[in-house]
Amino acid sequence: MELKPEQMAAQLDSEPLRPAYLIAGPEPLRVLEAADAVRAAARAQGIAEREIFEAEGNQREPDWNALEASFRAPSLFASRRLVELRLPTGKPGKDGAEVISGFCADPPPDVTLLVSAGEWSKQHGGKWSEAIGRIGVIAIAWQVKPHELVDWIDRRLRSRGLKAGRDAVQQLAERVDGNLLAAAQEVDKLALLSDGSPLDAQKMQSLVADAARFDVFRVMDAALNGNAAQVSRMLAGLRAEGEAVPALLGMVVKELQTTAALSRASNLANEFRTLRVWDTKQPMYRRALQRHDAPRWEAFVAHAGRVDRMAKGREAGDAWLALERLLVAVAEPRALRLLARTAV
Known part of the structure; x- marks a missing residue:
């Protein structure tokens, strides 16, 4: 069956x-x-x-x-x-x-x-x-295609006893931008905040956080999942919103260091437990580890240090461009030539 x-x-x-x-x-x-x-x-x-x-x-x-x-x-x-x-x-x-x-x-x-x-x-x-x-x-469990996301969210809302107009569901779909985990979290939050009345677009907007905001957490997920085009689009969104590179680098470095540690592990299952990596995120790291070996992950961490120095004016270069090249290379090995100034 x-x-x-x-x-x-x-x-x-x-x-x-x-x-x-x-x-x-x-x-x-x-x-x-x-x-x-x-x-x-x-x-x-x-x-x-x-x-x-x-x-x-x-x-x-x-x-x-x-x-x-x-x-x-x-x-x-x-x-x-x-x-x-x-x-x-x-x-x-x-x-x-x-x-x-x-x-x-x-x-x-x-x-x-x-x-x-x-x-x-x-x-x-x-x-x-x-x-x-x-x-x-x-x-x-195939990935939900963009044109299927609205129906997926609608079913999720109904399973939690919520009713929403089509415009409201479409708005939520646009906000989560294809991230099922973010969608599931928002639906759970709506179930707690809703008074039981049907949700229209205005009410949806007032209750739901903008999960589609191009935050650094999702940029790193896109990079580790191998979605280079999404990385570039999200970084452009962050830059347009007035974010500063130094404010993003903490999470970038943390994720790169985590992946570098996993790449060195002799027992990946134990290392996931040691680093407290959730089950839902483990497939993402496994996919990333298949694209690059341990020395390359260490080089990525080092390159993040260069981006930080650029952002603080201690090294010549465009910090935004350097950050984009770094994360695109993480997502797509063919883009490693973009990091020609760093031995990766």
Whole structure:
């Protein structure tokens, strides 16, 4: 069975847990909420024991032997278990595919398997995912396209008991500028602030913060996600609003230092925990780490120092132009030539 991520909760409310679930896709919020729906259903149905398998240390894949052994082992503390398999790349490899297919061919009655992945395309599927689909549920969290965002927000508002006119929903969509997490946060805030009456455009404007304001947090998200064009557009917006480069550099340097630390880590999962990186942001960092190696991330941090000196008049150069070139290079490796004055 294949469902949209937003349909997962209703499906889980209507029937017992199936033996296996696959939730994958490039939209972290949709993946996280669908996976949380499975976890909540497991708790509601009395499943108290949970095991997590993911790549650790220098390993590129989880320990497939340990996972297979876990499927066969009896539960130690409860009659049923939720076993989570996390595949950031969405590719289990030959050994992993065999383990998953073997589970699906004869699923243990006391185990529910939840496979989650941060990447997905038509090339990711195979016999192992088809096997999950035969005994369970597949939910692919594609990115919400610009023309779909208004309807997505409208459904989100209705799920929180809010009614809004089309103009009001359109206004919110323009403010969040495609950021589902920002949209979800604004809808939750509206649910707290609304008096229950329908929202028109004027009321929406008075209640909602301008989440589409081109703030530095979202500029860095765009850079780490590889959206070079969005980086340039947002920086132009910040500059037009009268922001100063030094006021932006604190967050820029922090994010670059975080990514540099992750690039040096021998155990990425542990480093995420050490740095307190939220689950929803981990796929973004993983994508960024695939574009550049550790020395290059260190060079990016050094280049940010040069931008700071330009902004303070201690070094010749246009600080805004230097900042744009730096973040565009973070987003797009082909733009590294823009940093020719720095060895990156």
